Amino acid sequence: MDVIPAIDILDGRCVRLYQGDYQQSEVFGEDPVEVAQRWYSQGAKYLHVVDLDGAKEGKPQNLKVIEAIARSIPIRVQMGGGLRDRESILSVLNSGVSRVIVGTAAVENSQLIAEICAEFPEQIMIGIDARDGKVATRGWLETSEVMAVDLAKRMTSVGIAGIIYTDIYRDGTMQGPNIEALRQLAENVDVPVIASGGISSIADLLNLLSLESVGVKGAIVGKSIYTGAIQLPEAIRAVGNGRWQDVIDGSAIA
Template sequence: MGTEQREFILYPAIDIRDGKAVRLYKGDYAAMTVYHEDPAAVAAQWQEQGAAFIHVVDLDGAKDGKRKNRSVIEAVVQAVHVPVQVGGGIRTMETVESYFELGVERCILGTAAVQEPEFVKAALRRYGERIVIGLDAKDGMVAVNGWLETADVKAIDLGKELAAHGATRVVFTDIARDGTLTGPNTPAIVQMAKETGLQVIASGGVKSIDDLVELSTYADQGVAGAIIGKALYTGAIQLSEAIRSVMRA
């Protein structure tokens, strides 16, 4: 298993707040930049540049646990023919089913993994690989409720537990790096993959194509992809060029 070639996917991120495409700095809702009024148009742009998957986060949902941006997410799904994964405020089976009915391919469960473990285990039993676990960490500890609180559980320990209940894939975010363009926390990302056996999608801090190429060298150890946010919106990374570079690596 350790020597087989694994796929490494780049996920352009669309973070939605009040119906607009935005970015936060280190998860701070007060440090928000609006990048586009129409998230569906952004999704179409990323698809045109070669995206194989779109990553969407409902920031209002993450903070309040409500599906305020459901119609916006539906518009994103309809604007592209590549699969879409959605996270942010998914805390009930009804919400999971609702997103799947819209045509969403994967649902990412974050806060619920800590606060509603039985629901998460039931979702894994019912939907398998379509359920992705969102592990957001501050100093190695899991953060919840839109990163506003830290739970008393280590991210790696929670990853191991959920893997035992059928989880196969995790989005792992180092909050201290998110939106900072300071580079990903590669050692922590690789450690998460090695110790849990999960396919890890890296999130937070990606600033350059070199960061993505470096992460892709760990694909055979379980680092299965990377989410690119602010670096795309600032122009620091051109998605089509990044995809070509990772495929060549």
Template sequence: MEIIPAIDLLDGNCVRLNQGDYNRVTHFNNDPVKQALYWQSQGATRLHLVDLDAARSGLPKNDSSILAIAKAVNIPIQLGGGVRTKERVKELIEYGLDKVILGTIAIEKPLMVKELADLYPQKIIVGIDAKNGKVATQGWLNQSDVLATELAKSFRDIDISSIICTDISTDGTLAGPNLQAMRDVAGVSNVPVIASGGVGSIADIIALLPLESIGVTGIIVGRALYDNAFELQEANKVVRNYNLQDPPKENVFNA
């Protein structure tokens, strides 16, 4: 299980939204590069970047920060938020990003996702952001009637890297992850699933660890780290110790 610190960018600052609400913003750092280097120094093996400006408007406003982070760190970076064209995907990969996350177009233009996955094998992540089991798009501003599980199923035969499953109702709340939502998506996916939303304590990390056996291979953590609810090094130690044990298993991952 990989613990992945999140850096959410809004107007060049590191922030967190509460349940995806742009009117409920908490600012944490005005130097995203410094923040990225800090997470790397604390043992991060990957960074999760979100361009919140682009997610809302479709217009990238944080490219200078994204480029600077890519040049400064030597660990892989995955980025999402407002990535809705082939040209943008190409641009981000040329910036040096390891993987690009497609959210809105995964539901609006699934054929484009397949084309991009063919062009960039294992470089594309599908982001499934859901509330009450249904997918939201356009920076979580629009709610669809598509079930998260059905969307996950539709990408079974496409060479994507993974699926990020975000539960909007818990994101930024520190109230604990939606374990059932993660189980549901992992249960129908044949690629790894990365869990996102609600992690507020080490106990939440521990609760997610058994899901690794059904294909949940990463946990994105944002506000809990910024609020010092626990340290990244502490979370990584918990994962290492768990792996040394013979933990209880969920259902076998359907690879």
């Protein structure tokens, strides 16, 4: 199972939010590029980058920083935040990012998702961020009536490369992932699922590893690695940095 460090960018800095609340942010680094290089040096094979300003504004706002991250390290970077039209998605893919994560547009414009999946095969992932099972949109500032499992089923039919599932109530809380919600989601789709939100210990990662057989192939770690609750090299050794992306595109990262 892949252990994927998260880099959330707000006002050009690396931060962590509590339950997606922009008013409850904690700065963990002034230079996201330096943070990315740190996680790479500790064994990361993949990075998860979120443009929080972009998620709020509806357009990428930290593209230069994200491009600098992607160009500075020889590993794959997946990025989300404010990607709601073809132009924005193209701008991010052209920046060196390997895969883009689309959230709000999956709820509001499913035709766009179908079109970009056809145009950019294996490069489009869906971010499903849920409150009480319902999908949140627009930087988690709004909650739709769409159920997470229903959206996941609908999106797998258009050729997405995978799903990143976040339980908002667990995000930034260090209270552990929502194992049952992840199991339910993974059992209903046939694409890899990456878990996000609440992961606070090696034990949490081992619990997620038990879901690998149903399709949970990665875990995004955020606050826990910034506070030192989890040491990234130890986490990678504990669960084995798998190759869930190989299932998607048949390639490997040396």
